[in-house]
Amino acid sequence: MTLPLDFEPRRRSLLPGTAAAANGSKLDQREAVLEAAGAASALGSDVSDVTMTINGTQQTLSVDNRVTLLDALREHLRLTGTKKGCDHGQCGACTVSVNGRRINSCLSLAVMHEGDEVTTIEGIGTPDNLDPMQAAFIEHDGFQCGYCTPGQICSARAVLEEIKAGIPSHVTGDVTAPIALSDAEIRERMSGNICRCGAYSNILAAINQVAEEQA
Ligand code: FES
Ligand code: FES
Numbered sequence: 372m373t374l375p376l377d378f379e380p381r382r383r384s385l386l387p388g389t390a391a392a393a394n395g396s397k398l399d400q401r402e403a404v405l406e407a408a409g410a411a412s413a414l415g416s417d418v419s420d421v422t423m424t425i426n427g428t429q430q431t432l433s434v435d436n437r438v439t440l441l442d443a444l445r446e447h448l449r450l451t452g453t454k455k456g457c458d459h460g461q462c463g464a465c466t467v468s469v470n471g472r473r474i475n476s477c478l479s480l481a482v483m484h485e486g487d488e489v490t491t492i493e494g495i496g497t498p499d500n501l502d503p504m505q506a507a508f509i510e511h512d513g514f515q516c517g518y519c520t521p522g523q524i525c526s527a528r529a530v531l532e533e534i535k536a537g538i539p540s541h542v543t544g545d546v547t548a549p550i551a552l553s554d555a556e557i558r559e560r561m562s563g564n565i566c567r568c569g570a571y572s573n574i575l576a577a578i579n580q581v582a583e584e585q586a
Contacts, residue, residue, distance in 0.1 A: 419482045425450070426494025434481045440474075441465045443481035444491060452492035452521045456565070463564030466522035466529075467491050473529035475563075492521035495528070503584060504528050507577035515568035523564050527578045530560040531585065552582050 422431040425448065432447050441458075444450045444467070456464035458477045465477040468490040496502035504524050507513070514520040534556060539546040542559045550556065557578050558571075566574065 421482050421485050423481075423484050423486070424488045426490060432481065436480065436482050438481050439477050440467070440469075440479045440481045440484060440489070441476035444476060444489075447481075450491050450493050454518055454521055456519070456522075461565070462519070462522075463526060464519050464522040466525040466564065468525060468529060471532070473526055490525075492525060495524065502528070503581050504577065507580045508574070511573045511577040511580065512570070513574040513577040514566075514570050519564060519566045519568075523561070523566065523574055526561055526564045527574070527581070530557060530578065531582055533560065534582075552579075554579070557582075 417436055418433050419436055420431055420433050421443075422429060424430070425444070430448065432443055434443050434447060438447075439458075441453060441455055444453050445455065453467055453476060454464035455477065456462035458465075460475045460478045463475065465475055466473050467476045468474075469479075469484065469487050471488075496505045501509070502524070504527050508520065508524060513523070533540075534550050534552055537550055539550065540556060540559045542555045543550055554575060557575055561574065561578070
């Protein structure tokens, strides 16, 4: 394509102007970051104290404000039962209970949990005193490598509580009636917990067994 005769000079003059503008914008960004960093340090430290009750024991941690609850549990408290799979809310390996509700601990900052009650897999049962869900997972071979298992068990316990509490899911038919336990309900509610070993059918059997025991 032939450029209009008078276009080329304007284009040449435009390029240095664009570069200067881009450079100027980078400088502006850098100044903004430095300003924000200055403001942050003027506001105080990047480290905060947070007190939580973890598995029944009150703990106070000094953590960088950017540390997730997952990393606080694993790196600060050495509670490595809670697993890091994806670290961005996709796999459910990091599921723990906070104030009775399951959450992905990789998506939550530790400093957001002042005063909260956190239960991890370590607080659910021990090898000598298994939680019924842990026992059912063993009985039904609900795992192979076991990496997803702590998250699966924390979620599975919460699923039964959610159904009892009448919290509907995407597959619940009549949301005004008591929720009937079904494979579809369990599968839907466990869909945030990925198992790359594919132990899903055995996990389902384990959850059904515990639900029947609790009925
Ligand atoms: S590690 Fe949190 S969802 Fe995967
Ligand atoms: S048992 Fe291996 S990922 Fe679930």
